[in-house]
Amino acid sequence: MAPRRLWPCTVLLTALGAVTASELQKPLTSQQGPLVADSAFAKSLVDTDKLQDSIKIDNLLDRAKDLFEIAQLSEPEFGHPTRVIGSKGHAGTLDYVYSALEGLGDYYTLSKQPFPAVMGKVYESRLVIGHDVPESASPMSLTPPTANKEPVYARLVLVANDGCEASDYSSDVAENIAFILRGTCPFGTKSQLAGKAGAVAAIVYNTDSGELSGTLGTPVPEHVATFGLSGKDAAPVLEKLKAGKVVDSIAYIDSEVNQIQTTNIIAQTVEGDPDNCVMLGGHSDSVSEGPGINDDGSGSLTLLEVATQLTNFSVNNCVRFAWWAGEEEGLLGSDYYVDVLPLEENLKIRLFMDYDMMGSPNFAYQIYNATNAANPVGSEELRELYVDWYTSQGLNFTFIPFDGRSDYDAFIRNGIPGGGIATGAEGIKTKEEEVMFGGKAGEWYDPCYHQLCDDIGNVNSTAWLVNTKLIAHSVATFAVSFKDFPERSKTTALAASEQPRRYHGRYLIL
Incomplete structure (x- = not known):
């Protein structure tokens, strides 16, 4: 058995700055300088x-x-x-x-490759549709919070088609909660378009009965607080909206999205x-x-x-x-x-x-x-x-x-x-x-x-x-x-x- 190494538990790796394309032309440069293999022992x-x-x-x-x-x-x-x-x-x-x-x-030659990373945390969330609290409601990863990290009260507005074009969002979306079908384009695109249309929050519902948990991906300023919802929980809501009935809702997400530095490690023979x-x-x-x-x-x-x-x-x-x-x-x-x-x-x-x-x-x-x-x-x-x-x-x-x-x-x-x-x-x-x-x-x-x-x-x-x-x-x-x-x-x-x-x-x- 190889001897176990002691590791310094208090040392934190420090970001080394961005790696440029020219540096990557020699992608595995050692921090100690060029390393030469010892050929004394074949x-x-x-x-x-x-x-x-x-x-x-x-x-x-x-x-x-x-x-x-x-x-x-x-x-x-x-x-x-x-x-x-x-x-x-x-x-x-x-x-x-x-x-x-x-x-x-x-x-090996060793290299550390620092890069900017985005991480998100959801501390608390709640979605109420009408008088119901759907169990399948799940905040999307990298979702922003609702305004001031407080509950927002608004009615649901059904978005046309798959919600992948600005024209799918009527003027009624403004100051309300966009109700969007999953499919065709990324969740982040739907959230961004909802935000551009003035929505205070968005719900993306599944195309089948199963639950829906996803990510908005790379944050953009227009993203709004966004939930995923199962097709099963969405079905009765969808029926009411298509019949022209008003469906009130309360959406609440307390979250934060931060950019940090982290590091890849590469070792090449x-x-x-x-x-x-x-x-x-x-x-x-x-x-x-x-x-x-x-x-x-x-x-x-x-x-x-x-x-x-x-x-x-x-x-x-x-x-x-x-x-x-x-x-x-x-x-x-x-x-x-x-x-x-x-x-x-x-x-x-x-x-x-x-x-x-x-x-x-x-x-x-x-x-x-x-x-x-x-x-x-x-x-x-x-x-x-x-x-x-x-x-x-x-x-x-x-x-x-x-x-x-x-x-x-x-x-x-x-x-x-x-x-x-x-x-x-x-x-x-x-x-x-x-x-x-x-x-x-x-x-x-x-x-x-x-x-x-x-x-x-x-x-x-x-x-x-x-x-x-x-x-x-x-x-x-x-x-x-x-x-x-x-x-x-x-x-x-x-x-x-x-x-x-x-x-x-x-x-x-x-």
Whole structure:
């Protein structure tokens, strides 16, 4: 077992200023200056079996204990452990990862990439429609508060069509609450148009009976306090409005939206062809509600352990590890990284692998169903690598939608092949999956998803170890060779994924 490192719990990472495009032409510059590999001791080329054998569950669990202690740094401010961006728990996480990488000597060049991030908090909310308080009413993420953070009293006004054009908002919307159908355009667009029409609040109701929880996305001044509402709760209201009846309402949201600075961490092997990089990432932050040991401590610690064990080998192609900040707020770190990446640097990334939630207690072995037909060419070849490995181990697996719910999203939207594996979040395990993977049908894959109980007892050691070995295999395979893997070109780099995007991170966006 590798010795456990001590981490300075009181150190907070300081923002280093914006990273310019010219700096990113050399995207992995060390803060200590150029690092030179020590060639005095020749290392053998990485071998997948040997790298997999080096992965030990005890090391992963020790790291999980460290991470939970770090999350506890946030208790004075939040009242419970958390690693949400802007917290001491997240600052401590970044320090822990970076310090561990520094301790690996000159095998990697390290960089910190500060960027502006938006985070929102809803302290209190209430929606009354007529004489009813709909249980499904949920404030949108990044919603502004109602005026003066006080209740507003107004009538509902039905917006025409999908509320995606200014002409859909009649003059009656002014000083009232816009009632808007979900669909066609993002929630943020609907809220902005409602605000421009003079609405004091907005309600977006679902197209089916289910609940509706989403995000307004990047804040703009015209956004108004916005709720999501289930189709079931909306149906009787819609019937009254279409019949010309007056429906009075009270809307109240006490919230704030703030901009902060946070940081991505990138580590790239000194050796290996820098024009042919295999890249993988996980997110360093949790939601505010809990410590996030499975989501995504399991992924980010897996990367750290694989990065540690890889130092015992040489590589032909460069390997680039990333710890993204702000994933839980809407994929902020990975979006920023790819958005500011010059085209010539984009082309050096042959593929991106996303590792988010590797040890869900009621797990299934899930592979993102990334096809070449809907995504950058090479995504399907990566998918088949996971299929082949699970098959070789005699393990069952299942495919899940590749729909933008994690940090691969920016990569595939910018022409970089992508994929990954997971073990399940709030989805319900089926009877068939119970037979395939064990566990319990009818329950969430992770019963503590985005909750306080996502602590060190919320990881399944079997799933975590199996998937860490698979991640080691994915790194070793492409660190040796990209033989038969599709080449990148400027044409493919500029071609966006055709995959429909209903999500941006954990949030619905339209």
